[in-house]
Amino acid sequence: MSLFYAFSLISLFWVIVHVVHHLRKPQTALLPTLNNIPRARSWADSSTSVIVNKVLLRCQTTAFNAKHDELAGKLKDRRSRSLRKWTAAFYSIGVGAGICGLVISFGGLLWLTGNSLFFQVFSDSAILPSHRKRDFSSSQPDARTFIQPIIPGVTVPWAHLPIIIIAVCLCQIVHELGHAIAGALYSVPITSLGMSLTLVIPSAFVSFPTGFLSSLDVISRARIIAAGPWHNLVLWVFLAVLGRTTDLVERATGVGNILVSLGWEDMSNVGRVVVGLDDDSPLNSVLKVGSVITALDDTSLADEEDRWSQYLMPQILSDIPWYGWCVSREIMQTSSSDCCSEVHPTLDYLCFDSLGYGKGCLNPIPILSMSNAQFRCQRGNDCDDNAVCAQPDSSASILRLSVQGQDLILWNGPRKEIWEQVSVSRYAPRFWFIPTNTIGILRDFWSYLQMATLSLFVFNLLPLPFLDGAQLLNALLDYVRPVSELGVDEESGISQRAPAALWKRRFERLVQFGTLGMILLYMLLRVGGTSL
Structure with missing residues (x-):
């Protein structure tokens, strides 16, 4: 939800409050009010009043x-x-x-x-x-x-x-x-x-x-x-x-997982389920609620640990392995490096940095989509004689989202924006009438x-x-x-x-x-x- 969208909802709420208050103005309150009465001795003798003043809504009762x-x-x-x-x-x-x-x-x-x-x-x-x-x-x-x-x-x-x-x-x-x-x-x-x-x-x-x-x-x-x-x-x-106490009982008996499994399926062995997506997010066109994200770059989400939040936070974990791609030596040497000086790079041509062979502007989609082990490398000698090991330049904020059952998604921008715009859970509902993010909402509510x-x-x-x-x-x-x-x-x-x-x-x-x-x-x- 964007700031503008939230501001619009809040403004709409207060407009409705003032409209209702204006329509009920002859009665001096949104709810029935009895003025100048002695102290209430029963529910029937009570009075309730509602006061609306700009962005203040106050309801008091003697009930x-x-x-x-x-x-x-x-x-x-x-x-x-x-x-x-x-x-x-x-x-x-x-x-x-x-x-x-x-x-x-x-x-x-x-x-x-x-x-x-x-x-x-x-x-x-x-x-x-x-x-x-x-x-x-x-x-x-x-x-x-x-x-x-x-x-x-x-x-x-x-x-x-x-x-x-x-x-x-x-x-x-x-x-x-x-x-x-x-x-x-x-x-x-x-x-x-x-x-x-x-x-x-x-x-x-x-x-x-x-x-x-x-x-x-x-x-x-x-x-x-x-x-x-x-x-x-x-x-x-x-x-x-x-x-x-609930945590200890759950560890001893597993009754919580049994109850949850009646309505939800644990997808932590596959990845994370998308349970919420901001309306104004660019990912709306490629992601949908219910999609299962299996990996971020080369970090698998098939883990009970919350790798999703850890990877998308500003400080990335140090134990994440680094991998590049084997790119043709000739293509790398003949490509222009003009895009490497751009402040805001695009996905049309992205700056790649090779190990010892300089930088070049390449189309990232066919390169980053190669997941086969023979095209991945960590050192220059991991590729054959006609290829070099390259990766997107550090100035390019590129993130790969692997989604079950669909093509690779490339994200160009700060990775924390994904965490802000996409909500995930390890559980997927088994039935259509169960809201997707029920467990997440209850967990967040408990914490708040x-x-x-x-x-x-x-x-x-x-x-x-x-x-x-x-x-x-x-x-x-x-x-x-x-x-x-x-x-x-x-x-x-x-x-x-x-x-x-x-x-x-x-x-x-x-x-x-x-x-x-x-x-x-x-x-x-x-x-x-x-x-x-």
Whole structure:
């Protein structure tokens, strides 16, 4: 999916949203709304409203208020004393995890910014790494940073955007569910809950009455604040354990392969099955979904290891054998070398470099299509006396795709574009009604779900305004040194803000602005490093 195509789909979505909103304007919302009603006691009394403002879509409802009140009543009931005790203990652990996450997130940001600044200022040859396409199975962590942002169209294909949004939405719901349950533990009512979408970024929210949290003691407030990130961390641990357990069970019993084999055929002993292809890709005319690619150049894809991603990534594996072609000595010597100086070579006449006999422009199709062993060579003496060993010049970005049941495909251009435009899988569906990329979608969704929930845990604990980290820091400062917002001047008897409260607020602002400054500096260093 190209940037233009993705932009068109996003624009069309927002146009439809605004059209529907305009048509429903007499009712003031896309969904039925009841205004000026008391707190909902049942589903029938609830109200739901939808707000559309430019690229903001916000839906909130009071439909779950009664359920939340029921949960609060059950936790408060004397008969549920044991449940309340264990729930409070669970969220107390969450406070500890939140404090650790706050320290780790702030310390990690400090380390990242300092490390980037060091390489930018003191290293002459070091250039900060640019954003790269991410591959779940074979990507290697960068030596200078462990953060790889997930940016559709830049680090991951645009086709992954829908499953990224769904994964983030689910993790947001789990996050807000933590705040809601912890609030019910202390009978804190919710005024509404809902979801919002800003352009393509989803978010969930739970609204508590203004000032209600500040009336609680520090421990109770900390439990409610840390409950959201704690839920995300618990979800990440659950997914990691479940994935590991599933892997162990699969290795011991093979039940997973048995179930998969009922609907899909494993083609890893042949190659990789094409399960997705960008609409604007030049390969559309020669490839189709369901084709089996058996080799890239001389690298066979008939392997359980992900040779596809390894070969198409910027750094090619060093263990790949090099082979040339035996070309007539006379043709090589009499051919012109004019095309070798062209900046953008074509497939009409390609620059070939022979071992010790110079360069020449030849038609690559008949040469590169020769797969017989007698026409392949690694040294000059591998060919007979009337031939030389030649290969496409290093300036020519030529890649050969061997496809089962059809002619060889020659690709002229950066090999990473193939990885961006073509999605492959080791499994082919046995029945026509099974979507080709079902397994790939589920695998990617699982990976994004793990990344999203862990990212929400870390990011929400940064001490930034409107994030859980800033509120947790406030609660910690109140616990370490309780202060009164107002004091009374002994001489004048006039209430005034206590000095301790002023210093606390100043410290919080210093930490928040410092965190924001480090984020901006890190982003500037990344952008500056990629442009060097």
